[in-house]
Amino acid sequence: MDESIENIFSNMTSSIFKDRHVLSNTFIPSKLVARDEQIRTIAEKMYPVLEGGSPQNAVIHGNPGSGKTVVMKFVSQLLMKEMETRRIVNKVKTIFIRCEETNTPTRILYKILQAINPLSTLPPIGLGTEHYYNAIWKELRDTKLSLIIVFDEIDKIKEDSLLNNLCRYDEDEKADSRQFISVFGLTNDLGWLDNLDARLRSVLRATKIVFSPYNADHLCEILSDRVPLAFQENAIHEDVIGFCAAYSARDDGDARRALLLLQTSGMIAQQRNEKMITKSHVDDALSEVDKSHYSKLLNESTSSQKLILLSLICLTRYTTEKISTGLLYSEYSHFVKLVGMDQLSIQRVSGLISQLETAGFLVTTTRKGRKGNSRILTIDSAMLSLDALILSDPLLNGLSEAYYNIGGGSQKQAQGRFTCMVSSSHL
CATH class of the missing domain: 3.40.50.300 (P-loop containing nucleotide triphosphate hydrolases)
Known part of the structure; x- marks a missing residue:
């Protein structure tokens, strides 16, 4: 065995972290913000x-x-x-x-x-x-x-x-x-x-x-208090704290998410043998944190909720049309027959869409039009990479071939955020 393997831990040093515990949920700081x-x-x-x-x-x-x-x-x-x-x-x-x-x-x-x-x-x-x-x-x-x-x-x-x-x-x-x-x-x-x-x-x-939720200034202060304890000197670019705070404040003001985002950014920088955490590390960390967050929520979701999400992901990927409740329900109906589950009514599916919004899988905004109000559904790009996790549900695992044949998994994953319209007349 190589001598360096025997001394593998003694040879390891970190130019990024000083004390990771400071970024954990169990750490109790001496000062609490706001x-x-x-x-x-x-x-x-x-x-x-x-x-x-x-x-x-x-x-x-x-x-x-x-x-x-x-x-x-x-x-x-x-x-x-x-x-x-x-x-x-x-x-x-x-x-x-x-x-x-x-x-x-x-x-x-x-x-x-x-x-x-x-x-x-x-x-x-x-x-x-x-x-x-x-x-x-x-x-x-x-x-x-x-x-x-x-x-x-x-x-x-x-x-x-x-x-x-x-x-x-x-x-x-x-x-x-x-x-x-x-x-x-x-x-x-x-x-x-x-x-x-x-x-x-x-x-x-x-x-x-x-x-009340923390705002961006509160999160900046929380992160700034922890950085000197958690990281080596000069290991963080001056803009990183602001980026982490802004990302977390934009969603729900979650301090744990901000700390996790900062820690994950540091881990990515360390894995790449880089000596300073920069915005590019935060961007990559955001994708990982979002994916982990959605994975946990999916594991707690019902098979019907997963099937609705899978239908929405599939349509978002391959159609350029505005995705109405009717179009989504048509795709859902096709999938539900293939797996042999009981088909829910369109009213029930609309209710589950609202539940999925509450859980954070999608965000809706209302837009007025000549034919009435419409809801715009926005899907985070991190959700598009979780179709395999959805298909791992025992009740849905027979759906993989049909799903990928439709084109849901064969096209290049889109970047950024996607919007699709659901007419309020169906809700």
Whole structure:
């Protein structure tokens, strides 16, 4: 074996990165941009702990990447630090639960139990929820511990009974009167709290806190604060931060997306053995980030949604016509018969088009014409390279030959953004 292989890691150096963790979602900066008001509001809800009371429950709304999670972790750390400074003897533990991954009552209760007592012998599955409630209640009574539970994507929890039971822990006759379980919910769904069952909303008694999207200036400041910690000196061209911020602000003001775009740009520059990140690296990174984003969304989409997207991608590629709902429905009908799926009505397909717009696959604008209003659908070029991923769906994998014969995959991929018209008379 070549001697250089044995020393492969010791011979590796980076002219780009200093500390990649600074760009990750788990990094908590010492300063948070444009969130002073939200920090103060959350701190006010938690403040009663410092006076022997219970925090006030809250539901925090905001788009993905608007700082909800990092602000909650930041304020929680400040609370624990202040409790130590004041030598407050009350035992309070903060538990963060990602409900996208942990969303059933059993899984959530098991995670809470493990956070309280990692040595608990209860299995993660196979028992009724009452076993986990009893074990958690006993641990809390024995240790005199109180909990602040932060549910990230609280709207993903599958049963309302869980929140109802947790919020009513203080009604347990055996619990210490100073003990509590407080709930902070983070969600992208602005209507989640209002749409809750009235009885649960009454038990939860949660304040709504709204996080507005970051603008380009905010994102520039966030990135600028991280660059000296994450990158080597002179590793970034002065225009790169502005480009990353502008791209992310244009879509949804997602700080995580801006950080990922900057990190991916650095990785591309490093792979090419170049010593400075430039706009060309950002442009290439944008394509990769978009493709990864859409791939994740596609994996969460239904087969019918994928088939509609495939029809739209195919038509966008090979036709010069404005793509109306009727034309799209005709293409969809052809494909759906080939795979043997139940054909949806044109009204249902129109509804799914609206859902796909909400999910970010396409953007529509309204244009007035002599025959009425029309919707213009804009497809990002990154979507055009994901037809193979759509066709990998088990229900659609018999469609490949027909799709490519039509011409969907045989023509040169178009660049930029594509528009097609859908007449509002069909919607």
